[in-house]
Amino acid sequence: MSIILECKNLTKTFGTKKALDNVNLSIPRGRIIGLLGPNASGKSTFIKLCSGLLTPTKGEILIDDHKPGIETKKIVSYLPERSYLNDWMKVSDIIEFFKDFYDDFNPEKAYDMLVRLGIEPKDRLKTMSKGTKEKVQLILVMSREAKLYLLDEPIGGVDPAARDYILETIIANYNEDATVIISTHIISDIEKILDDVIFIKNGQLVLTKSVDEIREETGKSIDSLFREVFKC
Amino acid sequence: MLAKLLKHEFKATARIFLPLYLILLIFGLINRIFNVFDIFGDSISFNMQSTLSVISSIIYFTLIVAIIVMTLVIMIQRFYKNLLGDEGYLMFTLPVKPWQHIVSKLIISMLWSGLSLIVIISSIAILIGIKDTLAALSRGINFFIESLGYTGLLTACSYAILMFILYVLMIYSAISLGHLFPKYKLLASFGMYSVLYIINQVVTTVVLLTFGNKALANIISNSPTPSQIINFIQSLLPVPILLIVGNFLLTKFILEKHLNLE
Numbered sequence: 001m002s003i004i005l006e007c008k009n010l011t012k013t014f015g016t017k018k019a020l021d022n023v024n025l026s027i028p029r030g031r032i033i034g035l036l037g038p039n040a041s042g043k044s045t046f047i048k049l050c051s052g053l054l055t056p057t058k059g060e061i062l063i064d065d066h067k068p069g070i071e072t073k074k075i076v077s078y079l080p081e082r083s084y085l086n087d088w089m090k091v092s093d094i095i096e097f098f099k100d101f102y103d104d105f106n107p108e109k110a111y112d113m114l115v116r117l118g119i120e121p122k123d124r125l126k127t128m129s130k131g132t133k134e135k136v137q138l139i140l141v142m143s144r145e146a147k148l149y150l151l152d153e154p155i156g157g158v159d160p161a162a163r164d165y166i167l168e169t170i171i172a173n174y175n176e177d178a179t180v181i182i183s184t185h186i187i188s189d190i191e192k193i194l195d196d197v198i199f200i201k202n203g204q205l206v207l208t209k210s211v212d213e214i215r216e217e218t219g220k221s222i223d224s225l226f227r228e229v230f231k232c
Numbered sequence: 233m234l235a236k237l238l239k240h241e242f243k244a245t246a247r248i249f250l251p252l253y254l255i256l257l258i259f260g261l262i263n264r265i266f267n268v269f270d271i272f273g274d275s276i277s278f279n280m281q282s283t284l285s286v287i288s289s290i291i292y293f294t295l296i297v298a299i300i301v302m303t304l305v306i307m308i309q310r311f312y313k314n315l316l317g318d319e320g321y322l323m324f325t326l327p328v329k330p331w332q333h334i335v336s337k338l339i340i341s342m343l344w345s346g347l348s349l350i351v352i353i354s355s356i357a358i359l360i361g362i363k364d365t366l367a368a369l370s371r372g373i374n375f376f377i378e379s380l381g382y383t384g385l386l387t388a389c390s391y392a393i394l395m396f397i398l399y400v401l402m403i404y405s406a407i408s409l410g411h412l413f414p415k416y417k418l419l420a421s422f423g424m425y426s427v428l429y430i431i432n433q434v435v436t437t438v439v440l441l442t443f444g445n446k447a448l449a450n451i452i453s454n455s456p457t458p459s460q461i462i463n464f465i466q467s468l469l470p471v472p473i474l475l476i477v478g479n480f481l482l483t484k485f486i487l488e489k490h491l492n493l494e
Contacts, residue, residue: 014494015414051325053493073327084321088247100236101326 004029004148004179005050009059012045012203019045021203022059029147030176032193034222035183037200038230043183044081046200047150050181051078063148074103077146081153083133085125091136092121098140110143113169117162131158138166142173149180155189167193187223197222199229233328237336242343244314245306249344252299253351259292260355292359296352303348307341311404312421316411320493330487334404334480341400384462391465394472401479402428408486432475439471 005027012020020042027033037043048054050061052068063072085094091114098105114121117135125133134157141149151170155163171193174180184190197214199207206229211222218225266285315323315333323333357365376385406428410421440448447464450456456464 048493053321053324053491055490055492070327070329073325076325078321078325080321082318082321084318086244086319093243097240100240101233101328 002029003027004064005181006062007059008062010046010049010056010061011058012042012049012054013057018203020049023203023205025198025205025208027179027181029179031195032171032174032180033182034187034190034194034197035181035200036185036187036197036222036226037183038185041200042203043200044152045203047078047152047181047183050148051076051150075147077141077144077149079137079141079149079151079154081156083125083130083137085133085137087126088124090122090124091119094125094136094140095121098143102144104145105140106143106145109173110139113139113143117165131162134158135162135166138169142169145175145178147178149174149178151180151182153184154182155184155186160189163189187226188221191222194222199226201230234332234336237328237332238339241310241336241340245310245340245344248302248306249347252295252302253347256292256295256299256351256355257358259288259295260358263288263292264359292355296355299348299352303341303345306344307337307400308403308407310341311337312407312418315487316407316417316493324491324493330491331480331484333487334401334483337404338397338400342396345396380458380462384458387462387465387469390469391472394469394476398432398472398476398479401476401483402432404483405479405486408483411492412486412490428479435475436471439474440468444468 003026005025007023007025010020010023010025011018023046035043035046045054049056050063050068052073061068064075066072089097095107095110098110099107111121114136117139119128119132119136119139125136128136134154138151138154141151149170154170155166158166167190170180170182182190182194191211194211196210197207198205214220214222214225220228263285266281266288313319315337324330353365353369373385376388380388402425406425407421409424409428410417410419413420444464444467447467451460451464
């Protein structure tokens with residue numbers, strides 16, 4: 001199985017605080033991976049390093065054999081944990097924007113999903129609730145035919161009903177060669193779609209295993225294992 | 233990709249500038265109606281007329297100031313917010329090189345600064361009449377050409393444009409440098425602007441004293457001919473070009489190698 005993402009001795013410090021500490025990791029193509037950890041464990045830092053928004057303090061990241069840059073941005077679809085869209089824009093404006101910049105963006109897919117979630121393309125973002133904005137961003141990100149999806153807390157702010165649809169969307173929209181990395185601490189909802197999990201704590205990886213292995217070896221669900229590993 | 237960035241940068245800024253321009257032109261017209269046609273001519277309405285015309289003049293001049301301020305504010309805000317704020321999460325995950333971001337912001341800033349100038353002049357033309365404005369403009373330009381020649385006009389224009397580009401890029405460098413600070417990024421940006429300003433002044437002075445010492449002495453001691461002055465200014469043109477390249481490379485370096493959107 002070929003590797004889509006590789007980290008070697010990846011370290012990121014903010015001032016004196018180590019957000020990521022010497023992370024070594026190889027992620028194959030075609031997997032759905034849960035990046036799981038408590039708040040401030042380094043999940044977002046990891047994803048932002050991969051998407052090129054942060055520069056590593058030490059070590060390196062290779063995505064499809066390239067360091068983060070123009071070549072990786074063409075194949076990485078990133079969902080940030082915050083709203084990065086201009087409030088004055090209409091949904092259709094943003095779709096136009098994505099179409100202009102990403103060759104792998106499929107506008108029909110985006111419009112289909114908007115209809116499914118009852119969002120008007122002519123609506124301005126300014127008039128939308130936080131949850132609706134999150135849905136719009138997720139639709140944009142999942143309408144790309146990318147090789148690597150980096151989803152930072154994709155279901156944090158949306159209601160449980162929409163959560164199910166979003167998870168279905170994620171599964172339905174990624175092709176078999178693509179890898180999806182989902183960072184979250186809401187595990188029970190997401191557990192059923194994961195192939196592998198990465199547990200991260202204080203910037204260090206504590207566990208990297210497939211869900212099947214975990215179930216066989218411990219007989220526990222990911223959610224209960226998480227509660228055990230990260231017990232306060 | 234640069235063309236697409238320019239298109240979207242234009243769209244994002246046009247929605248602010250175009251309405252402002254329209255309002256200014258309308259107020260130019262309103263002022264003209266009050267002042268020229270003298271609609272409240274009789275003595276009873278005199279106070280009313282003068283009050284109205286004073287108010288509309290105040291609004292008109294406030295609008296001119298507002299447009300000049302907005303041109304500067306938008307220039308700063310588009311770089312600070314769109315690239316280094318939350319919107320930067322989108323901009324820097326686009327498959328676009330950092331230099332293209334800088335150039336697109338610079339070109340659109342220049343475009344709006346130029347258009348703001350043209351619109352302000354046009355509003356004056358509406359206010360005092362197109363004929364008078366054109367006459368005043370051509371008198372000014374002719375005076376310039378008579379005293380310094382076409383080369384002089386060209387040199388002065390190039391110098392002005394280069395200085396404008398330099399100051400915009402200095403703002404971009406200052407914001408990028410300020411962003412390297414862990415806290416008080418905006419305050420740090422202002423501080424960095426002062427530092428860059430001083431560095432630019434020092435470089436200019438050093439170059440002037442090293443290479444232009446003789447020419448400068450000549451200019452100061454004798455009464456120089458216009459062509460001597462032009463030659464002197466032309467010989468100085470490499471200085472802003474050098475500083476432009478320096479500031480551009482600095483901004484590019486920070487956005488490429490030290491981007492940290494926290």
